[in-house]
Amino acid sequence: MNVRAPQSNNVVIQSLTQIGNCGLFLLTLLMAIPRSFRYIRETIRQLWFVGAMSLTIIMVCGLFIGMVLMLQLYNVLSIFGSTSASGMVVALAVYRELGPVVTALLFAGRAGTSITAEIGLMRATDQIDAMEMMAVDPIAYVATPRFLAGLLAMPLLCCVFCAMAIFGGHLVGVTWLGIDNGTFWSNMTAVVVVHTDIVNGVLFKSLVFGAVVSLIAVFQGFTTPPTSEGVAYATTRTVVASSIAILALDFVLTAFLM
Amino acid sequence: MSQQRSSYAVGTGLFIVLGFAALAYLATQTSSVANVHQGASYTVDAHFANIGQLKERAPVKVAGVRIGQVQSITLEPGQEVADVKLKIDNNYDKIPLDSVATIYTSGLLGDQYIGILYGTSKKTVADGGTLALTKPAQQLEEMIGKFFGAGGVADNLGGTYSVKADFTNVGALSVGAPVKMAGVPIGSVQAIVADPVKLDAKVTLAIDKRYNAIPDDSSAAVFTSGLIGTQYVAIQPGGSPDALKDGDEMVLTQSAMQLEDLIGKFLVNGSSSSSSPSSDKKDAGNGKSSDTPAPAGKH
Numbered sequence: 001m002n003v004r005a006p007q008s009n010n011v012v013i014q015s016l017t018q019i020g021n022c023g024l025f026l027l028t029l030l031m032a033i034p035r036s037f038r039y040i041r042e043t044i045r046q047l048w049f050v051g052a053m054s055l056t057i058i059m060v061c062g063l064f065i066g067m068v069l070m071l072q073l074y075n076v077l078s079i080f081g082s083t084s085a086s087g088m089v090v091a092l093a094v095y096r097e098l099g100p101v102v103t104a105l106l107f108a109g110r111a112g113t114s115i116t117a118e119i120g121l122m123r124a125t126d127q128i129d130a131m132e133m134m135a136v137d138p139i140a141y142v143a144t145p146r147f148l149a150g151l152l153a154m155p156l157l158c159c160v161f162c163a164m165a166i167f168g169g170h171l172v173g174v175t176w177l178g179i180d181n182g183t184f185w186s187n188m189t190a191v192v193v194v195h196t197d198i199v200n201g202v203l204f205k206s207l208v209f210g211a212v213v214s215l216i217a218v219f220q221g222f223t224t225p226p227t228s229e230g231v232a233y234a235t236t237r238t239v240v241a242s243s244i245a246i247l248a249l250d251f252v253l254t255a256f257l258m
Numbered sequence: 259m260s261q262q263r264s265s266y267a268v269g270t271g272l273f274i275v276l277g278f279a280a281l282a283y284l285a286t287q288t289s290s291v292a293n294v295h296q297g298a299s300y301t302v303d304a305h306f307a308n309i310g311q312l313k314e315r316a317p318v319k320v321a322g323v324r325i326g327q328v329q330s331i332t333l334e335p336g337q338e339v340a341d342v343k344l345k346i347d348n349n350y351d352k353i354p355l356d357s358v359a360t361i362y363t364s365g366l367l368g369d370q371y372i373g374i375l376y377g378t379s380k381k382t383v384a385d386g387g388t389l390a391l392t393k394p395a396q397q398l399e400e401m402i403g404k405f406f407g408a409g410g411v412a413d414n415l416g417g418t419y420s421v422k423a424d425f426t427n428v429g430a431l432s433v434g435a436p437v438k439m440a441g442v443p444i445g446s447v448q449a450i451v452a453d454p455v456k457l458d459a460k461v462t463l464a465i466d467k468r469y470n471a472i473p474d475d476s477s478a479a480v481f482t483s484g485l486i487g488t489q490y491v492a493i494q495p496g497g498s499p500d501a502l503k504d505g506d507e508m509v510l511t512q513s514a515m516q517l518e519d520l521i522g523k524f525l526v527n528g529s530s531s532s533s534s535p536s537s538d539k540k541d542a543g544n545g546k547s548s549d550t551p552a553p554a555g556k557h
Contacts, residue, residue, distance in 0.1 A: 156277025
């Protein structure tokens with residue numbers, strides 16, 4: 001474990017070191033994937049913790065995002081008498097941007113922090129070192145299963161989020177505000193394309209975000225100073241770094257995929 | 259311990275299934291591959307000379323009340339009429355055979371729907387029957403156009419052939435814009451280049467090979483789908499017995515309408531000022547509706 005950075009006072013040097021270590025850590029993680037197949041049960045357990053346990057917050061947030069988007073769009077579009085287009089705008093906005101980004105932000109807050117805190121406490125209480133003593137590879141047993149679980153869980157969570165947002169939009173638009181049901185769906189289906197919107201928008205973006213958030217969470221956990229203060233800082237850094245990475249990457253990905 | 263483990267596995271499995279179910283829902287129900295599902299209903303054909311911006315799943319109404327939806331819109335190869343299949347609820351099976359199906363627009367800028375005006379015939383139209391009397395969508399595009407949706411470019415092109423057309427002005431036409439006949443996309447714009455000798459725009463249209471019976475004296479026009487919509491090329495079939503072939507050039511073309519010119523025409527009666535405020539779209543719309551006898555009004 002050579003991931004602990006040599007101390008330096010220069011902020012630029014420090015951040016560069018951090019990023020470099022993070023990249024090296026990613027390589028270590030990826031190389032440990034074949035070894036971690038032995039701990040497939042651990043991966044499933046982590047998928048349960050980061051994925052299935054995040055479902056509630058993802059579903060509720062998706063529902064409300066869809067509802068509030070539809071409400072706003074209805075008010076604006078009614079000026080132009082084209083409220084029937086609001087379903088289509090909700091779908092496009094959610095598939096292309098809001099779905100992956102909001103899901104990733106929620107995922108960083110809900111699952112990323114718990115991964116960092118758990119691994120950080122493992123390090124603080126010397127459990128990681130104990131594993132090494134017992135010839136159990138902590139990367140293959142602790143880090144990779146969590147990374148893989150985050151990678152797999154994000155696209156699935158994002159799909160659930162988008163479906164709930166469409167449902168929320170339908171609830172407000174059709175059930176409450178009285179947009180025609182057929183027009184709602186026909187406008188949506190006329191514009192949404194499987195390849196550009198659902199594969200590139202929902203699946204690809206959320207896969208990238210899932211990888212980034214899990215990588216940052218696991219990396220921060222592994223490199224935290226083994227003190228209670230260190231764990232607290234590491235958890236905060238996970239959320240801050242993930243949020244910045246998600247939003248910056250979102251711009252880059254959108255520019256590439258457009 | 260194994261009990262706990264298996265409960266994780268079950269929960270995780272449920273989570274994965276739910277995720278994939280949501281993905282399947284997004285991909286099939288909210289995207290272009292959505293299939294229509296409905297309760298008990300029957301299908302009626304109607305042929306329209308022009309469907310304008312009518313879309314699949316658009317409502318079918320009688321006296322303003324929804325009785326069904328548009329199931330499919332197809333352009334039969336070699337014909338210039340759009341074949342629209344209407345899916346009508348079984349509760350409304352007493353539609354007289356001589357009823358008139360008309361394409362209306364909800365408001366000036368709204369979406370289009372099909373309104374059925376009942377006739378007087380004792381016979382009713384049956385499943386698979388045809389409503390012979392139809393009124394096409396009003397060609398507001400030629401003047402101002404509708405608001406939304408140039409419609410998608412035809413997606414499943416089974417090979418295309420290229421046709422050239424010269425325009426003096428293509429407006430904001432872009433490569434990839436749809437080529438439509440009777441309102442139905444049949445191809446896309448492949449290239450737009452300025453001709454260095456004739457000093458006009460040479461537009462190459464890629465048209466689906468299925469539509470290989472377009473008369474060679476057909477005309478091409480650049481239309482706008484809406485006040486602020488995207489532009490597309492509309493092909494109006496001519497009467498020649500010979501069909502357009504790959505590499506042919508369309509002689510009759512109509513260039514893009516400039517909104518400023520149009521509004522200038524509307525304002526020609528009243529104001530003496532030569533400045534035509536291009537932002538004043540409402541006025542242009544009102545002037546238009548009073549000029550033409552039957553604009554697409556409220557049903």
